[in-house]
Amino acid sequence: MGTYCNIPLRERNIVLIGFMGVGKTTIGQLVAKKLYRDFIDVDQEIEKRHQMSIPAIFEQMGEDYFRKVERELIVDLCTNTRLKILSLGGGAYLQEEVRNACLSHCIVFFLDLSWECWKERLPLIVDNRPVLKNKTLEEIEQLFFQRRNAYSIHNSRVLTNNLDPETVANEIVESIKWTWEVYEPNE
Ligand SMILES: Nc1ncnc2c1ncn2[C@@H]1O[C@H](COP(=O)(O)OP(=O)(O)OP(=O)(O)O)[C@@H](O)[C@H]1O
Ligand SMILES: O=C(O)C1=C[C@@H](O)[C@@H](O)[C@H](O)C1
Numbered sequence: 001m002g003t004y005c006n007i008p009l010r011e012r013n014i015v016l017i018g019f020m021g022v023g024k025t026t027i028g029q030l031v032a033k034k035l036y037r038d039f040i041d042v043d044q045e046i047e048k049r050h051q052m053s054i055p056a057i058f059e060q061m062g063e064d065y066f067r068k069v070e071r072e073l074i075v076d077l078c079t080n081t082r083l084k085i086l087s088l089g090g091g092a093y094l095q096e097e098v099r100n101a102c103l104s105h106c107i108v109f110f111l112d113l114s115w116e117c118w119k120e121r122l123p124l125i126v127d128n129r130p131v132l133k134n135k136t137l138e139e140i141e142q143l144f145f146q147r148r149n150a151y152s153i154h155n156s157r158v159l160t161n162n163l164d165p166e167t168v169a170n171e172i173v174e175s176i177k178w179t180w181e182v183y184e185p186n187e
């Protein structure tokens with residue numbers, strides 16, 4: 001765990017990363033409840049601040065604008081808040097500045113899912129994820145594997161294949177409590 005960070009482990013934000021639809025929003029909410037912490041979903045926060053849906057922001061303001069807003073919000077949350085559960089949008093972690101902010105201030109969990117399992121999720125999410133719009137399944141598969149390079153830089157990975165959200169959330173909570181106990185045991 002980064003020794004250059006002076007925030008106690010127990011106070012660091014917990015960040016969930018991973019491809020669209022792996023469950024960052026669903027599972028982040030559950031983790032927050034279980035740890036009695038505030039939950040912030042970066043996509044939802046951007047929608048709230050703009051009073052617009054993500055697809056509308058992409059359409060009317062463009063992806064570059066969205067990425068800038070996303071980056072600035074995440075860097076701000078990582079730098080200026082503690083004790084939160086943060087679920088990122090699926091593409092946020094592709095930005096180096098986002099990775100650096102998350103890795104230097106927070107504990108980063110990569111929610112992983114096999115391509116075979118992910119494909120079954122596609123119908124649930126395809127309508128409101130602009131990045132998937134007009135892409136063939138082959139193109140989405142390419143994106144899925146390309147993005148793994150960025151997601152592979154994390155503190156902890158949870159493989160979620162065939163696990164329900166509750167089970168994944170419990171695994172994350174156990175893992176984080178283990179980390180706290182090992183690195184910062186209570187007196
Ligand atoms: N472990 C799971 N098992 C089955 N379905 C799940 C699981 N986790 C999430 N889902 C379902 O998959 C869909 C996408 O989940 P969710 O919105 O949490 O993904 P996400 O990672 O936040 O996506 P995005 O990157 O686009 O924000 C939802 O319909 C959710 O109910
Ligand atoms: O993976 C992506 O690039 C995205 C994922 C969503 O969470 C949203 O942030 C948006 O639809 C872009």
Ligand SMILES: [Mg+2]
Nearest residue numbers: 024025043089
């Ligand atoms: Mg989400």
